[in-house]
Amino acid sequence: MTTFAPYIEYARKAFAREATYRIELIAEIGSVVLRVYLLRSLWTALYAHNAAPTGLPLHSMITYTTVALLMSLVLEVDGTRVIREKLREGGIAVDLMKPIVVPFAYFSDGIGQTLLHAAAIVPSLLFALLLVRIDVPSLPVLAIFCCSLALGYGVNFFVNFLMNGVAFWTLETFGLQLIVRWISDLLSGQILPLSFFPGWFGRAVFALPFAAIYSTPLLVYVGIIPPAKWAAALAVQAAWLAATAGASFLLWRAASRRVVVQGG
Amino acid sequence: MPFAARAAGASAAKNACVPLIVTRDLRKVFRNAKRFPGALGALRGLFSPVYEDRVAVAGLSMEIERGEFIGYIGPNGAGKSTTIKMLTGILVPSAGEVEVAGIVPHRKRRENARNIGVVFGQRTQLYWDLPLVDSFELLRAIYGIPQDRYRRSLDAFIELLEMGDFLRTPVRQLSLGQRMRGDFAAAMLHEPPILYLDEPTIGLDVVAKEAIRTFVARVNREQGTTIILTTHDLADVERLCRRIVLIDHGRAIFDGPIERIKNEYGRERTLVVRFTETTSAPTIPGARLESVEGMTARFVFDRATQRVDRLVREVSDRYSVEDIAIEEPELEGIIRHIYTQGYAGEERSA
Incomplete structure (x- = not known):
C-alpha cells in the first residue's frame, strides 16, 4: 500500500522549515534583482559594440537573462543535497528506518523548498521590472514554457541526485559538486544562450542533459524554438528526464545494497 | 485497521511459537580501502587502493522472545551498532540469517520499519528548525496513523513524558533532556512491537536519566514492547534489563540473565x-x-x-x-573486568 500522504507531509514540512530562514530568502531576492541589473548593463554594453547574434535582439537577450535568473530561484534548490549531508553525519540511517521510499521523500522535500522559493519569484519579478523591461509572450507560449520548465526541474533534480548519490561510494563529493555546478551553469544555458557557442561545440551542448534544464524552456520563452518544434524539444527533455530518472533508480538500488552509515 | 496491529498480528499468527527476533551465524565484514600516511600515501591510495577486511560481526546467534528487555552491551567497536543496523534492515549481512517478526529486514526494509521504533541518543530524528509537534505530524503521515489514534497516543506521551510545555518550541531550543523525550515519543508514536535504543541516556543529568528509565520500564511492562538497549551506562542495564547479551570482537561472549553474570563473576x-x-x-x-x-x-x-x-x-x-x-561487585566492575581480561565463563579461576 503506497499513499502520497507521507510525501505531501514531507513537502509541507520542508516548506515550513525553509520559511524559518527569512533573512536568507530576502537576501536571495536582493541578489537576483542585483544580478538582473548587472546583466542588463553587461549585455547592453556588449550589444553596443557588436552586431546582434543570430536572431536575438537586445530586448530578447535581456528577457532571456532575467527569466533565467528568476528560474534559478527554483532550480538552484537542491533537494538531494541532504543525501550528501546525511551520509556524512549518519542521519541517513534514521530515514532508512522509516517505511518510506527515501528518494521520494527527498524529492518531496525538494518540492517543498522549491514552492517556498517560488514565492520569492513574485517580489523579485516586481523589483526586476523596475529596472528592466522584459517581453511577455502569448498564453500558449507561456503554457509550453511552464511544461518545459517542469520537465527541466525533473532533469535538474535527477542530475543533482546522481551527483550527490556518488557520496554513497566516496562520501566526499565537494570537488565533483564544484565541477558539475560550473559545467551545468555554462552548458545549461543559464548564463548565456547555448546558440552562442560556435561550431561543433555549439551542436554538442544541445546533446547534453544540461540543455534540458534551462535552455529549452528559455528558448521556448524568447521564441527561438518555434511552435512547430515544441513537441520535438519537449520530447528531448522528456527523454532526458527518463534517462536521468532511470540512472538514479539504478544508482539508488546499488547504493541501498551498500549503505555504510558513518560512525558507531 | 491500524497497521501496527495488522503487522504484528499477521506475524504472530504465522510464527506463534517462533522467537520474535532470530539471528543465526550472522556475519558482517566491511571492506575498507587501506589508508597510507602522508600526501604521497593518499595519492597511492587513490590510484592503487589496497583493501582490508574488517570483521564487525563474526557469527552471532541469538533468539529474543516477545516482551524481553535485552541489554546489548560490549566495548566500543564490538559490533553492537552493526548488529542493530542489520536488525533494522539498513545493512545487508555478509552471511548468516536474520529474521525480525517473521520478516528478513534487509529484504523488506519498509515492512520491517513498521514494526520497529528506534531512538539514538547521539542523533535526533526531529526537525531541528520546526516546533516539536511538527515532527510528530510528519510521523503520523509516514505511518498512516488515523487521526483519533494519533491524538490519543500523543496525549498519552505528552502526559507521560511531560512534554506539554515545549510541544510548540522549535527543537533546536530544547534542552537535551527535552529533546530526548521528544525522540522517544517520535519513535513510539506508531506503537511498534519492537524498540531499539542506542545509548538513549547519554549526556543526560540524573533526573532526566531517571525519567527516561521509568518511562521505558513502563512501556516494556505495560505494552509488552520488546526492547533492545545498547548502552555504556551499566546502571541503565542493571535497572532495566533482565537479560544481557555481551558482545566482543563480533561474538556473543555471554548471553543470559544478569544474575548469572553476577554469580559467575561475583x-x-x-x-x-x-x-x-x-x-x-x-x-x-x-x-x-x-x-x-x-x-x-x-x-x-x-x-x-x-x-x-x-x-x-x-x-x-x-x-x-x-x-x-x-x-x-557491581555490574560495572564485572563488565570492566571482562572487557580487560576476557570472558572465561565457569572455567575462570579466582
Whole structure:
C-alpha cells in the first residue's frame, strides 16, 4: 500500500522549515534583482559594440537573462543535497528506518523548498521590472514554457541526485559538486544562450542533459524554438528526464545494497 | 485497521511459537580501502587502493522472545551498532540469517520499519528548525496513523513524558533532556512491537536519566514492547534489563540473565577492614590484600572457597578492628573486568 500522504507531509514540512530562514530568502531576492541589473548593463554594453547574434535582439537577450535568473530561484534548490549531508553525519540511517521510499521523500522535500522559493519569484519579478523591461509572450507560449520548465526541474533534480548519490561510494563529493555546478551553469544555458557557442561545440551542448534544464524552456520563452518544434524539444527533455530518472533508480538500488552509515 | 496491529498480528499468527527476533551465524565484514600516511600515501591510495577486511560481526546467534528487555552491551567497536543496523534492515549481512517478526529486514526494509521504533541518543530524528509537534505530524503521515489514534497516543506521551510545555518550541531550543523525550515519543508514536535504543541516556543529568528509565520500564511492562538497549551506562542495564547479551570482537561472549553474570563473576568479594591503629601489611589467610590506605585495608576473597565468618574471626583475632564491611561487585566492575581480561565463563579461576 503506497499513499502520497507521507510525501505531501514531507513537502509541507520542508516548506515550513525553509520559511524559518527569512533573512536568507530576502537576501536571495536582493541578489537576483542585483544580478538582473548587472546583466542588463553587461549585455547592453556588449550589444553596443557588436552586431546582434543570430536572431536575438537586445530586448530578447535581456528577457532571456532575467527569466533565467528568476528560474534559478527554483532550480538552484537542491533537494538531494541532504543525501550528501546525511551520509556524512549518519542521519541517513534514521530515514532508512522509516517505511518510506527515501528518494521520494527527498524529492518531496525538494518540492517543498522549491514552492517556498517560488514565492520569492513574485517580489523579485516586481523589483526586476523596475529596472528592466522584459517581453511577455502569448498564453500558449507561456503554457509550453511552464511544461518545459517542469520537465527541466525533473532533469535538474535527477542530475543533482546522481551527483550527490556518488557520496554513497566516496562520501566526499565537494570537488565533483564544484565541477558539475560550473559545467551545468555554462552548458545549461543559464548564463548565456547555448546558440552562442560556435561550431561543433555549439551542436554538442544541445546533446547534453544540461540543455534540458534551462535552455529549452528559455528558448521556448524568447521564441527561438518555434511552435512547430515544441513537441520535438519537449520530447528531448522528456527523454532526458527518463534517462536521468532511470540512472538514479539504478544508482539508488546499488547504493541501498551498500549503505555504510558513518560512525558507531 | 491500524497497521501496527495488522503487522504484528499477521506475524504472530504465522510464527506463534517462533522467537520474535532470530539471528543465526550472522556475519558482517566491511571492506575498507587501506589508508597510507602522508600526501604521497593518499595519492597511492587513490590510484592503487589496497583493501582490508574488517570483521564487525563474526557469527552471532541469538533468539529474543516477545516482551524481553535485552541489554546489548560490549566495548566500543564490538559490533553492537552493526548488529542493530542489520536488525533494522539498513545493512545487508555478509552471511548468516536474520529474521525480525517473521520478516528478513534487509529484504523488506519498509515492512520491517513498521514494526520497529528506534531512538539514538547521539542523533535526533526531529526537525531541528520546526516546533516539536511538527515532527510528530510528519510521523503520523509516514505511518498512516488515523487521526483519533494519533491524538490519543500523543496525549498519552505528552502526559507521560511531560512534554506539554515545549510541544510548540522549535527543537533546536530544547534542552537535551527535552529533546530526548521528544525522540522517544517520535519513535513510539506508531506503537511498534519492537524498540531499539542506542545509548538513549547519554549526556543526560540524573533526573532526566531517571525519567527516561521509568518511562521505558513502563512501556516494556505495560505494552509488552520488546526492547533492545545498547548502552555504556551499566546502571541503565542493571535497572532495566533482565537479560544481557555481551558482545566482543563480533561474538556473543555471554548471553543470559544478569544474575548469572553476577554469580559467575561475583564470586569475588571485598572485605573492607578499618583498624583502630595504623597497621602495615596486614594479612588474613585465604584473602589477598588489595590495598591499604591509612587505617583501612581492602582484602579480596573468593566467596566459593572462603567463608566470611572465618575471615572476620581471623582478622579480629589478629588485629584491633574498628569496623568491617563486605562489598559486592557491581555490574560495572564485572563488565570492566571482562572487557580487560576476557570472558572465561565457569572455567575462570579466582
